[in-house]
Amino acid sequence: MKRSVDRHVLYEASVQGTDVDIALFEKIFRSGPKRAPLTLREDFCGTALLARDWVASDPRRLAWGVDLHRPTLNWARKHRLSTLSEADRERVHLLEENVLNVSTPAVDLIAALNFSYMIFRERATLLQYFRSVYSGLVDDGVFVLDLFGGPHAQKVMTEQKSIPAGRDIEDTPYPAFKYFWEQARFNAVDQSILCHIHFKGRDLVPQTRAFSYTWRLWSITELRDLLSEAGFSRIDSYFEGWSDAHGSSDGVLRKRTRYEGMDAWVAYLAAYR
Ligand SMILES: C[S@@+](CC[C@H](N)C(=O)[O-])C[C@H]1O[C@@H](n2cnc3c(N)ncnc32)[C@H](O)[C@@H]1O
Known part of the structure; x- marks a missing residue:
């Protein structure tokens, strides 16, 4: 019998790794502010798994999750924040807001992961977002975002x-399944990209186009320029290395100023206020 599993559960199992994210944030804070980060704003939080795991990782930590989609926030409350103790739950705040206008107490760290900001396809809008992030950080705060690139992108x-x-x-429980990332269209004129996520498996009720995104495939240099224009003083780029033995990336994120010969890559930018 095929099992029907909520698409958010399958999404998290396929693309999210909050332990890796939190370890990277700590590494970034050792390199820059040289202190432990305690307050996090998770922009485009969706199921708020990162905000949830952030407060669970240290009793001093607080998190704000921002998303404008009420049904997803309701799902996050019911299925993710509910897994926290009452005391931990009080340290997570979910806000149904547009990240362009949201206002929270100034935080140590703002994260925009899984490329969600690429929904902003105009330069002026992305700059407005980066400016708003800048003003949402404490004096030595850091903004972390990810991107993908390379010719295959x-x-x-x-x-x-x-x-x-x-x-x-x-x-x-969920059965073994396959996650499909489809790049359905790419327009060289405006760098727009249409992507779909599908989930299929022998024991899973299939989900075609479980999620679809129309994004602008921003380049790393465009992002760095916009972050500088928004006021950030230093921007570090973190890339995974390559393991010849396994024929895949080695899973270790390192700060780099040179990265050559890769057909496809994912990078994280750390922008210091
Ligand atoms: C790809 S999901 C990200 C989920 C999760 N943060 C992750 O890292 O995988 C994108 C989310 O961004 C939200 N979103 C899109 N535009 C937004 C905006 N302007 N302000 C706030 N949230 C937005 C959507 O509702 C959706 O839940």
Whole structure:
């Protein structure tokens, strides 16, 4: 019998790794502010898994999650924040707001992950967002965002990844399945890219186009220039290395000023206020 599993559960199992994200934030803070980050704003938070895991990682930590989609925030409250103790839950605040206008107490760290800011396809809008992030940080605060690139990022293609059976944080079981990332269209004139996520597996009720995104594929130099224009004083780029032995990236994020010969990559930018 095929099992029907909520698309958010499958999404998290396929693309999110909050332990890796939190370890990177700590590394960035060791390199820049030289102190432990305590307050996080997770922009485009969706299911708010990062905000949830942030407060669970240290009793001193506070998080704000920002998303404008009420049903997703309701799902986050019911299925993610509910897994916290009452005391931990009080340290997470979910705001149904547009990240362009949101106002929270100034935080140590703002994260915009899984490329969500690429929804802003006009330069002026992305600059407005980066300015608003800048003013939402404490004096030595850091903004962390990720991006993907390389020649393969502009190709119409589908890649897949096998996800083993497991259980989510609420203990909901899911069978082994395949995650598909489809780059359906790329327009060289405005760098717009249309992507879909599908989930399929022998024991899973398939979900075609479970998520779709129309983004602008911003280049790293465009982002660095805009971040500087928004006021950030230093921008570090973190890339994974390559393992010849495994024929895949080595999973270790390192600060780099040179990165050559890769067909496809994911990078993180750390922008220091
Ligand atoms: C790709 S999901 C990100 C989920 C999660 N943060 C992650 O890292 O995988 C993008 C989310 O951004 C939200 N979103 C899109 N535009 C937004 C905006 N202007 N302000 C706030 N949230 C927005 C959507 O509702 C959606 O939940």
